Amino acid sequence: MRKTLYIIGLSTFLFSCTSQPTVKKNTYKSKNPVAQPKPVAKTTTSEAPKPKITNDRGVEFFTTNIADPAKNDNTVSYGSIVSAKPGGYKVVKTYFPAIAQNFRQRYLILHYTALPDDKSITVLTQQAVSSHYLVNNTGDNEIYQLVDENKRSYHAGVSSWRNDKNLNDTSIGIEIVNSGYSTDATGKRIFAPFSDEQVRKVAALAKDIVTRYQIPATNVLAHADIAPTRKQDPGPMFPWKKLYDEYQIGMWYDEMTKQNFFSIAQADFTTRYIDPTFIFQVQTALLKFGYGIDLSGKWDDATKKTIEAFQYHYRPQNYDGIMDAETWAILQALNQKYSVK
Numbered sequence: 001m002r003k004t005l006y007i008i009g010l011s012t013f014l015f016s017c018t019s020q021p022t023v024k025k026n027t028y029k030s031k032n033p034v035a036q037p038k039p040v041a042k043t044t045t046s047e048a049p050k051p052k053i054t055n056d057r058g059v060e061f062f063t064t065n066i067a068d069p070a071k072n073d074n075t076v077s078y079g080s081i082v083s084a085k086p087g088g089y090k091v092v093k094t095y096f097p098a099i100a101q102n103f104r105q106r107y108l109i110l111h112y113t114a115l116p117d118d119k120s121i122t123v124l125t126q127q128a129v130s131s132h133y134l135v136n137n138t139g140d141n142e143i144y145q146l147v148d149e150n151k152r153s154y155h156a157g158v159s160s161w162r163n164d165k166n167l168n169d170t171s172i173g174i175e176i177v178n179s180g181y182s183t184d185a186t187g188k189r190i191f192a193p194f195s196d197e198q199v200r201k202v203a204a205l206a207k208d209i210v211t212r213y214q215i216p217a218t219n220v221l222a223h224a225d226i227a228p229t230r231k232q233d234p235g236p237m238f239p240w241k242k243l244y245d246e247y248q249i250g251m252w253y254d255e256m257t258k259q260n261f262f263s264i265a266q267a268d269f270t271t272r273y274i275d276p277t278f279i280f281q282v283q284t285a286l287l288k289f290g291y292g293i294d295l296s297g298k299w300d301d302a303t304k305k306t307i308e309a310f311q312y313h314y315r316p317q318n319y320d321g322i323m324d325a326e327t328w329a330i331l332q333a334l335n336q337k338y339s340v341k
Contacts, residue, residue: 053081053093060093067099069214078212079150105149105213107164107171108206109156111223112233114180124175131155131173135201143201149209159226160292161219162340167226172209176202176234189319191235199239203247210249218290218338220250228291228309229302236316253314253333261329269325279303282323285331286310288340299323 051064060081067073083091113120117136124130124146130153134144147153155173156166164170176198181189194202210220222240223233244252272278276297283295286306293306308321314330 050097053096062097066097067101073099073102076212079148103213104170105172105209106215107161107167107219107221107226108209108215109167109171109173109221109223109226110202110206110234110238111155111173111175112178112180112235112238113175114178114233116179117177120175120177129154131175133172133174133205135174135176135198135205137177137195137198139195139197141201143205156223156226158230161221161226162290172213174202174205176238178234181232181235189232189235191232191237193237194234194239199242203243203249206243206249207247217249217251221290222309222313224309224312225291228293228306232309232312236312236319240313240316251334251338253330254337257333257336258326258329261332262325265325265328265332268328282328282331285335289331289335289338 050066051062053060053062060083062076062081065076081093081096083093085091111131113124113134115123117138120134120136121144124134130147132145132147132149132153132155134146136142136144149172152168153173154168155175156168156171159165159167161167176194178194178198179192181191184190206220209215222238223231224235240250241252243249268278279299280295280297283293283297283303286293286303287295289310291306291310294302296303304321307323307327308319310331311319311321311327314334315327318324
């Protein structure tokens, strides 16, 4: 009997143990799981090694162009590299330089001072006007630099050429010591010549600047070109053709092309000179070439001064401001040669 009761009790205990419900562990799950930090991958590039930055006593320079000159891109720094110095951070040049860059300097503008040497220096260094360079008339081999090429000098004033305005922002200015002009009894301006030595200095300086900054011929201009209603410099005595022929600087027309236009131009001036449509055509041609001019359809004062500025540069033998057949032929020849792309 006792044995039987023992077996029954053992069976009951085993059943109760095996029939217990499974108890789940109470685990806490956050509603906002914490993101695990990802390992930082090192940036790798497959590009060829770039030339090194030159460091001279803590001043950095980069003197190699690794960009495409055909696109007018250039990575050369003329002068030291200017960098930010943010507090608490380090500016590094691990990937310097980017190839998509070019120069601020896109124009070269020539002026005369209308002052003697000593006064030119005083005005350009101590008053509210300046230029990057001053070419003296003392017969020496010196050219005065007055402003860093990477900074704006105040030489152009209110100005425009083609689609650009305020050319102080994008130009280098060269002032040439010259007395400017006097006026004769008829009111005609008589301009002073430039010495041969000055012309050689200007040519050498201009050649260096346009070569380094890849400045195109269309952007080598007179102050009168970019401000024709208020400026005359450097005037008709400056030898633009000599710069073009001997130094390949600036623009000039092809004589044969001019002659081809000339016969047609003579007919225009015989029959159409006072026609507003023809005047509008002339003004449009001046605007296309680069001059800032309103298309009024009239031979107004602004148009006369613009023609005069054009003649100073490209037809200096006669600069009366009247659009004649030769001036018209030269303008068309220039527009054909230096058409806007």
